[in-house]
Amino acid sequence: MSLITLDKVHKNYINGADCVIALNKLCLTVEEGTFLGVMGPSGSGKSTLLSVLGALASPSSGSVIVDGIDVYGLSAEKQADFRREYLGFIFQSHNLIPYLNALENVMLPLAVTRFSADEKRRRANDMLKRVGLPDRMLHLPQQLSGGEQERVAIARALVNSPPLLLADEPTGSLDTTNSHQVMSLLKELHEDGQTIIMVTHNRENLEWFDRTVYLRDGKVEKDVQSCLDQLPQAI
Amino acid sequence: MRLEHIVLHNLRRRKGRAVFLVIGLLIGVATVVTLLSLTDALGRRAQNELENFGANIIITPRSDELTLNYGGVQLGGVNLVAKEIEQADLVKIDDIPNRRNVATIGPKVLGAVEIEGQRVMMMGIDPDAELKLKRWWSIAGRSIEKGNELVVGDSVAKRFNLNMGDILQVNGHDYTVVGLLARTGSQDDQLLIAPLSVAQVELDKLGQVSMVEVAALCHDCPVDDMVNQLQHVLPGTDVQAVQQVVKTRMHALDQFRFFAWGVAVTVVIIGALLVFVTMMGAISERTREIGIFRAIGYRRWHVLHMVLMEAAIVSTLSGVLGYLVGVGATLIALPLLEGGKATWHWNSTLAVSAVLAAVVVGLLASLPPALRASRLEPSEALRAL
Numbered sequence: 001m002s003l004i005t006l007d008k009v010h011k012n013y014i015n016g017a018d019c020v021i022a023l024n025k026l027c028l029t030v031e032e033g034t035f036l037g038v039m040g041p042s043g044s045g046k047s048t049l050l051s052v053l054g055a056l057a058s059p060s061s062g063s064v065i066v067d068g069i070d071v072y073g074l075s076a077e078k079q080a081d082f083r084r085e086y087l088g089f090i091f092q093s094h095n096l097i098p099y100l101n102a103l104e105n106v107m108l109p110l111a112v113t114r115f116s117a118d119e120k121r122r123r124a125n126d127m128l129k130r131v132g133l134p135d136r137m138l139h140l141p142q143q144l145s146g147g148e149q150e151r152v153a154i155a156r157a158l159v160n161s162p163p164l165l166l167a168d169e170p171t172g173s174l175d176t177t178n179s180h181q182v183m184s185l186l187k188e189l190h191e192d193g194q195t196i197i198m199v200t201h202n203r204e205n206l207e208w209f210d211r212t213v214y215l216r217d218g219k220v221e222k223d224v225q226s227c228l229d230q231l232p233q234a235i
Numbered sequence: 236m237r238l239e240h241i242v243l244h245n246l247r248r249r250k251g252r253a254v255f256l257v258i259g260l261l262i263g264v265a266t267v268v269t270l271l272s273l274t275d276a277l278g279r280r281a282q283n284e285l286e287n288f289g290a291n292i293i294i295t296p297r298s299d300e301l302t303l304n305y306g307g308v309q310l311g312g313v314n315l316v317a318k319e320i321e322q323a324d325l326v327k328i329d330d331i332p333n334r335r336n337v338a339t340i341g342p343k344v345l346g347a348v349e350i351e352g353q354r355v356m357m358m359g360i361d362p363d364a365e366l367k368l369k370r371w372w373s374i375a376g377r378s379i380e381k382g383n384e385l386v387v388g389d390s391v392a393k394r395f396n397l398n399m400g401d402i403l404q405v406n407g408h409d410y411t412v413v414g415l416l417a418r419t420g421s422q423d424d425q426l427l428i429a430p431l432s433v434a435q436v437e438l439d440k441l442g443q444v445s446m447v448e449v450a451a452l453c454h455d456c457p458v459d460d461m462v463n464q465l466q467h468v469l470p471g472t473d474v475q476a477v478q479q480v481v482k483t484r485m486h487a488l489d490q491f492r493f494f495a496w497g498v499a500v501t502v503v504i505i506g507a508l509l510v511f512v513t514m515m516g517a518i519s520e521r522t523r524e525i526g527i528f529r530a531i532g533y534r535r536w537h538v539l540h541m542v543l544m545e546a547a548i549v550s551t552l553s554g555v556l557g558y559l560v561g562v563g564a565t566l567i568a569l570p571l572l573e574g575g576k577a578t579w580h581w582n583s584t585l586a587v588s589a590v591l592a593a594v595v596v597g598l599l600a601s602l603p604p605a606l607r608a609s610r611l612e613p614s615e616a617l618r619a620l
Contacts, residue, residue, distance in 0.1 A: 051614055054530070056530060056613045056614045057614040076535065077534050077535065077536070080529065080532050080533060080534040080535070081532065081534070082532075083529075083530065083531065083532040083613075084531065084532020084533075085532070087532075089530050089531060091527075095523070095527050097241075097524060097527065098248070099244045099245060099247070099248035100241070100244055104236060104240070104244070107236040108236070108241075108527075108528075108531060109531045109532055110236060111236045111237055111238055111240070111241060112238065112532070112533055112534070112537050117236070117237075120236050121236075124236075156531070157531075160532075
């Protein structure tokens with residue numbers, strides 16, 4: 001059974017007098033445990049796809065089913081619960097809360113759960129160890145390097161053990177070394193069974209995915225399984 | 236890690252804004268507390284003065300006949316063989332429900348006596364009670380203490396050329412002048428003042444009084460109720476409230492109270508606007524954070540809760556500090572007013588109300604920004620990321 005099913009998802013934006021089609025009756029299914037890369041030129045609908053999958057922007061039409069749940073059939077508050085329980089977000093610019101240390105940033109999604117204080121701390125501790133930051137827990141974001149911040153963001157996205165991890169250009173602001181470390185970490189998670197959907201511009205990341213979809217004008221132009229050569233060269 | 240933890244961290248991080256908010260609300264609360272404390276202290280002082288000012292209820296015999304006049308009050312039948320008030324009946328005043336409001340009871344008997352062939356009005360008094368009622372009396376010499384002693388009014392002293400220690404014959408009896416009453420400008424100037432029991436004998440009114448002046452404690456004083464109660468226990472009398480005295484003083488106090496409340500309300504509105512504008516600015520500044528919170532699964536309620544909790548913490552702090560500053564300002568201001576005679580009194584209602592009002596104003600002013608924050612669509616907020 002597919003973890004994700006997008007059925008004729010259409011998304012328009014009104015931009016001044018223009019109507020911009022971000023997603024054009026897009027259909028996509030993603031199996032559980034997939035590491036899916038989403039590529040495409042600017043304006044192809046990559047980020048909109050991630051927002052729609054993440055219950056952040058409702059589609060103009062069509063349906064989004066995640067783990068059997070019709071995401072946009074839920075109320076706004078239930079959508080928030082869905083994001084907390086089913087999704088982990090990794091943003092391009094880390095988006096850590098600057099006045100909270102690494103441990104507190106990782107605990108952020110747990111602050112509104114009923115776990116005990118000890119359990120919250122234990123989970124955040126374990127997750128920071130897993131991303132290789134056991135000795136940076138009490139550092140504020142500005143005291144961490146870009147790669148370390150990204151790893152804290154990954155730990156935060158995973159601390160609730162969500163079935164689906166959504167990553168928007170997580171290596172976009174990193175150098176080659178840090179970028180490789182982050183991709184290795186994501187690969188490890190994938191090998192442990194984590195479903196990951198990652199938007200990227202970087203062709204070098206393609207080797208990490210086991211499936212890649214190429215978007216153009218809000219539609220899937222190509223959908224390939226681990227085969228770099230089959231993707232359009234224009235990416 | 237709970238929402239409170241995030242709120243406290245945020246306040247600590249944005250200390251400048253938090254301090255600005257606390258000071259803004261604190262000034263408002265302190266102003267209100269100062270004004271209300273001053274009003275309260277001046278009110279109490281005015282009340283004390285009012286009580287010192289003299290009687291505010293006068294009891295006279297009921298009569299339809301022509302009467303003499305004393306102090307602007309009609310005295311039923313004092314010049315005639317008419318009804319007087321039985322002195323023994325005055326104990327009934329203790330029976331009225333508002334007995335605790337009665338500060339002083341000043342019975343007096345009045346009547347004309349003859350001195351050197353001329354008629355003069357004699358007033359018999361209870362000296363202790365009368366001196367409490369007539370605080371403005373200034374007696375050269377001393378007050379009456381024993382039987383055949385007199386204090387004479389200024390006009391009488393001049394008319395008969397009396398000095399202290401002079402012996403005066405009244406109705407053939409000798410009296411010693413022990414005090415000269417300084418000019419009052421009232422009918423007191425024309426009196427011979429003797430002890431009540433002596434005057435009753437002299438005027439042939441044993442066990443009778445012509446009028447009774449009552450000083451009522453008038454802080455929230457139900458004077459009208461007391462008049463009715465006295466009328467009920469003393470059915471043969473007319474009981475009148477000297478309303479103009481009470482009303483004038485109370486009116487002045489009410490004016491001050493009204494002014495104080497006006498300033499208080501204005502200051503509170505300014506405080507509320509300050510909180511509103513600052514919180515609105517803070518929400519705009521934190522759109523990015525709110526977007527992150529919403530994206531990782533915080534409900535609208537969680538965002539609302541965080542913003543209001545921040546406002547509640549700031550407001551409570553402002554309320555407590557504002558109250559303390561207000562009390563301090565009152566203690567500094569009071570010696571400069573009313574000749575330093577007004578004193579501050581602990582008022583638990585004002586303390587609790589000040590803190591509660593600060594919290595309510597802070598929360599109400601923060602509610603629109605908090606609602607705005609909670610209604611931010613995650614996609615809209617994330618656009619700012």
